[in-house]
Amino acid sequence: MVYLTRKAEFSASHYYHSPELTPEENRRIFGKCNNPNGHGHNYTLEVTVKGEVDSRSGFVVDLKQLKEVMQREVLEAMDHRFLNKEVPEFLTKIPTTENIAIAVWQRLQPKLQQAQLHRVRVYETPELFVDFYGEA
């Protein structure tokens, strides 16, 4: 089994607010992230797939295809967007780094053909990242 990781970057804005909490609770829990006008990050996405190396091509996965799937399913939807307002998953869920990692996984998983998705890592800043392995 060999693991291959591809990186991509996207920039987006978001804010944290739960309709299930009072305005006061929202401010207390989310602090500055609760500002309704939003704020932005340069996100770095790392997608790791795994598989056996194909004996003819020497590839775990066709990198070009992986790049295209990441571009189409994730970057086109999230790059230069206000996540809360423009990405369907985040109309009902808060676009925390945790939920972004889960959403990326759910977008990529059904579209990958040869290789199996192993890990989605999303860096919100160089000091903070979340890993999701598809665990329930």
Added chain:
Amino acid sequence: MKAYLTRRYLFSASHRLHSPEMSAEENRETYGKCNNPHGHGHNYALEVTVSGRVDAITGMVCNLVDLDQCVEREVLSRYHLENLNTVREFAVTVPTTENLCIEIFEILQRTFAQAHLERVRLEETMMNSFEYTGENGSPP
């Protein structure tokens, strides 16, 4: 859904690697330049990984503010700009980055209750780093 959250912190400290159980010669042989009696310093980078179910309301594994406050109070304020050899836990134990990594894991395991502590990773320089996942932890 279970997710793993990693936060990175920086602190600077000095240390000297010297074991009272070895002769002066053995210490020099084992630790080389790190045995210099006056010590030397590093900019350490600490990565703390915690895990848990993503809360349905907050969308979080745990509140980052709680994690930051705990790491600041229990770890950074203890070690930042200190000589590690003068800190109680390293009075006898040699403050190698291995031992510091284990110590930080155990401190956070005792003091951070809001999510499960998975891993502590400590970079001593850009060229070397150490990871600890607990006595019975799985490989990083």
